[in-house]
Amino acid sequence: MSAAAHAEAAPKLGVHGLTHRFEIGDARVPLVVLRDIELSIPRGRFVCLIGESGCGKSTLLRMMAGLLSPSEGRVLHDGVPVRGVNQALGFVFQQDAVFPWLTVERNVEYGPKSRGVPKPERERLVAHWCDAVGLSGFRKAYPKQLSGGMRKRVDLARAYANSPDVLLMDEPFAALDVQTKSTMQEAVLKLWESTQKTVVFVTHDLDEAVFLSDVVVVLASRPGRVHTIVDNPLGRPRDEATRVSDAFTAAKRALWSALQDARRASGPPATAREAAPHAMSDHDSMRT
Amino acid sequence: MSEGATTTARDGSPASRRGASGAWRRLLRPSIVVGALSLCAVVALYWAMALRPGTNPALVPAPPQIVQTFVDELRSGDLATNTFASMKRVLAGYVIGAALALLLGALAGWFRGWGYVLNPVIDALRPIPALAYIPLVIVWVGIGEPSRIIIIALAVFKPIVVNARAGMQEVAQIYVDAARTLGASRWRVFSTVAIPSAIPYFIAGLRTGVSTGFLALVAAELIAAPSGLGFMIQNAGQYFRTDVTIVGIIVIGILGALLDQIASRAGRALTSWSEVRRDP
Numbered sequence: 001m002s003a004a005a006h007a008e009a010a011p012k013l014g015v016h017g018l019t020h021r022f023e024i025g026d027a028r029v030p031l032v033v034l035r036d037i038e039l040s041i042p043r044g045r046f047v048c049l050i051g052e053s054g055c056g057k058s059t060l061l062r063m064m065a066g067l068l069s070p071s072e073g074r075v076l077h078d079g080v081p082v083r084g085v086n087q088a089l090g091f092v093f094q095q096d097a098v099f100p101w102l103t104v105e106r107n108v109e110y111g112p113k114s115r116g117v118p119k120p121e122r123e124r125l126v127a128h129w130c131d132a133v134g135l136s137g138f139r140k141a142y143p144k145q146l147s148g149g150m151r152k153r154v155d156l157a158r159a160y161a162n163s164p165d166v167l168l169m170d171e172p173f174a175a176l177d178v179q180t181k182s183t184m185q186e187a188v189l190k191l192w193e194s195t196q197k198t199v200v201f202v203t204h205d206l207d208e209a210v211f212l213s214d215v216v217v218v219l220a221s222r223p224g225r226v227h228t229i230v231d232n233p234l235g236r237p238r239d240e241a242t243r244v245s246d247a248f249t250a251a252k253r254a255l256w257s258a259l260q261d262a263r264r265a266s267g268p269p270a271t272a273r274e275a276a277p278h279a280m281s282d283h284d285s286m287r288t
Numbered sequence: 289m290s291e292g293a294t295t296t297a298r299d300g301s302p303a304s305r306r307g308a309s310g311a312w313r314r315l316l317r318p319s320i321v322v323g324a325l326s327l328c329a330v331v332a333l334y335w336a337m338a339l340r341p342g343t344n345p346a347l348v349p350a351p352p353q354i355v356q357t358f359v360d361e362l363r364s365g366d367l368a369t370n371t372f373a374s375m376k377r378v379l380a381g382y383v384i385g386a387a388l389a390l391l392l393g394a395l396a397g398w399f400r401g402w403g404y405v406l407n408p409v410i411d412a413l414r415p416i417p418a419l420a421y422i423p424l425v426i427v428w429v430g431i432g433e434p435s436r437i438i439i440i441a442l443a444v445f446k447p448i449v450v451n452a453r454a455g456m457q458e459v460a461q462i463y464v465d466a467a468r469t470l471g472a473s474r475w476r477v478f479s480t481v482a483i484p485s486a487i488p489y490f491i492a493g494l495r496t497g498v499s500t501g502f503l504a505l506v507a508a509e510l511i512a513a514p515s516g517l518g519f520m521i522q523n524a525g526q527y528f529r530t531d532v533t534i535v536g537i538i539v540i541g542i543l544g545a546l547l548d549q550i551a552s553r554a555g556r557a558l559t560s561w562s563e564v565r566r567d568p
Contacts, residue, residue: 067465091469097462101484101561110480111470144563162470 010079011040012166012198013064018073020059032223033059037073039217039226041166041200046192048213049202050255052263056224057202058094061170064200065091077165090164094171098143098154105130105139107154111162129157132194133187149180153187160191166198173208182240185211189238206259210234210252211243218258222267228258349531357531358538366520371539373515377433378505378547381440386497389445390490393452398459398482410449418443418500419507426511436508443504448493455489456482488562491555495548502544517543 018037021030033056041047049057062068064075066086075082077089090111099107105126112122130136133153143151152172159167169188173181185208192199192212203209209216213232220227234242234251242248331351337343338350345353361367396406421442429435459482467481509518517536524532 065469067469085468087469087471089469091466093462093466095462097466099463099466099481099484100563101487101559110467110472114467114471114473114476142561144561158470 010076012043012078013039013041013200014076014079015039015060015064016073016076018060018063018070018075020056020063020068020070020072034063034070035223035225037224037226041198042215044196044198045214046199046201046212048209048216049200049219050204050206050209050216050259051219051224051227052221052259052266053204055219055221055266057204057219058170060219060224061168061200061202065089065168067091088165090159090162090167092152092155092159092167092169092172094174096143096148096151096155096175098151098158100143102142103139104135104141104143104146104154107143108157108161110158115162125161129161132160132191133157147180149176149184152176152184156187156191160195164197166200169199169201171202171204174203174205181208182243186240188212193237206252206255207243210248210255211238216255216258218255218262220262220265222269227262227265230255230258346528347530349534354531354534354538357529358535361532361535367535367539370515370517370520370536371543373513373519374505374509374517374540375543377436377508377516378440378501381437381504382444382497382501384437385441385444385501386448386494388441389448389493389497390452393449393493394456394478394483394486396449397453397456397486398478407453410453414446414450418446418504422507422511431512436505436513439508440501440504444497444501447496447500448490451489451493451496452486455486455493458489459485488555488559491551491559494555495551498547498551499544502540506540 015037018034019032020034021032023030037060049060051057059068063070064082064086066075066082066084066089075086077086099110102110108126108129109122112125117125126139127136130139133156135150135153135157138146138150143154146154155172173184176184188199188201189212199212201209201212210232211234216230216232218227218230219225232251232255234247335351338345338348349357358367392406392410395402396410397403418439422439425435425438425442429438463481463485464477467477472480505516506518506521509516510522513519517540521533521536524530524536
């Protein structure tokens with residue numbers, strides 16, 4: 001098999017034998033956050049990771065990006081092991097990560113500029129992606145002048161303008177109100193349809209997972225592990241009306257029972273050791 | 289209503305709606321009125337003390353006498369010479385001290401290796417008042433312009449280096465992660481993420497540096513300076529010219545407030561993106 005053919009067959013992202021432990025407090029026994037994760041993210045698909053809060057889904061996503069290193073196992077991107085931050089991927093965070101000291105257009109330009117893309121090409125990218133997320137009229141605005149939903153649009157435009165190979169999104173719309181959230185989901189679908197880029201999207205929201213995904217990976221908790229992988233039967237293209245269709249309800253029901261199953265399979269709730277896993281190790285990861 | 293008035297009304301504040309009366313209203317803002325009253329009260333208190341029976345007007349001169357002395361000093365050109373000499377020193381010392389402090393503070397607060405090297409030095413120097421170095425500087429550098437500038441630079445250095453370092457240590461991890469995933473090199477993260485987000489701390493340090501700089505200026509000029517406001521104060525004291533001393537003190541106060549305003553306004557311009565409340 002030639003190298004090219006092999007790359008074609010390999011999944012876009014692969015997670016193999018991934019286990020992660022946190023040492024919390026003075027406990028001698030480390031907390032196992034993720035155990036034996038095996039996962040293949042096929043090229044061009046929209047994959048959602050769903051699980052209850054604390055199941056380690058955000059930690060897993062950060063490991064796919066190389067923002068955290070797993071205790072054991074590895075992440076492959078096009079068959080190549082990821083070491084350190086994988087700058088070929090785009091990441092959209094749950095928190096507001098738009099740089100407040102830069103205008104909208106400077107934010108969008110940040111990735112291409114970091115990579116040394118020449119100015120005329122950067123101008124074109126900024127114009128294109130600001131337009132794609134509906135922010136053309138706000139290019140000179142500072143983030144503090146924008147609403148939460150608009151900042152998320154900046155975040156999306158910034159990620160896409162960098163032409164990432166895969167987009168990883170960590171509950172990007174969790175902090176938005178219901179109306180804005182739906183609008184943003186439609187915006188993400190449009191971006192995905194027009195670019196055909198692989199997306200891995202973490203959420204705990206059933207509706208969101210059903211509306212967006214091709215495939216849903218359901219995680220069980222304590223320790224976090226893959227419980228089932230559900231194919232989403234909902235057809236495309238999808239729009240606002242899809243949300244009230246019978247097909248949507250059926251898909252949601254199927255996913256709901258998978259999630260219930262996963263919940264039953266989860267370990268007993270942790271008490272003193274309950275923690276937001278990724279928050280604790282944030283500061284170890286990136287500093288020089 | 290004139291055309292100019294319509295354009296100024298754009299910012300929507302009622303004060304700017306009408307030309308002349310708008311200017312009055314701006315001047316009569318509570319912050320300015322109360323501030324002026326508070327200053328007047330201090331002057332009045334002092335005046336009452338000066339007029340108390342049995343007080344020697346040579347030692348406690350009344351405000352009109354001080355104003356007269358101010359005018360005389362201005363006419364003779366002494367005040368201008370001394371002010372200019374002091375400003376030159378304070379600016380030279382400030383620029384040297386602040387530039388070094390920002391550079392070293394930023395490096396120590398951001399890069400682990402630089403921190404290992406610089407932090408013990410910064411923390412060891414931290415509790416030592418800059419004025420304690422005066423005898424050492426005089427012995428090593430001699431009595432002259434360079435030693436005065438060095439003392440001011442040392443005094444300015446400390447608050448700025450401590451603030452700059454703290455600012456770099458407080459940079460939100462989320463911005464660093466975002467920049468790294470977007471392809472920024474470590475150097476680019478330092479220069480385009482860490483530095484801008486630490487600017488509010490830099491400004492706080494630079495403003496504190498203005499006041500410690502003036503403190504050191506006067507102290508440095510007390511040791512055998514041929515000119516300067518500190519010299520003027522010291523010299524006048526020896527001849528019981530309390531009025532001249534007071535004029536010198538007031539001029540230092542005004543200069544300090546002016547430089548602080550410049551630093552604060554520059555800071556505001558640089559951090560206009562920030563959502564932090566910044567009232568007084």
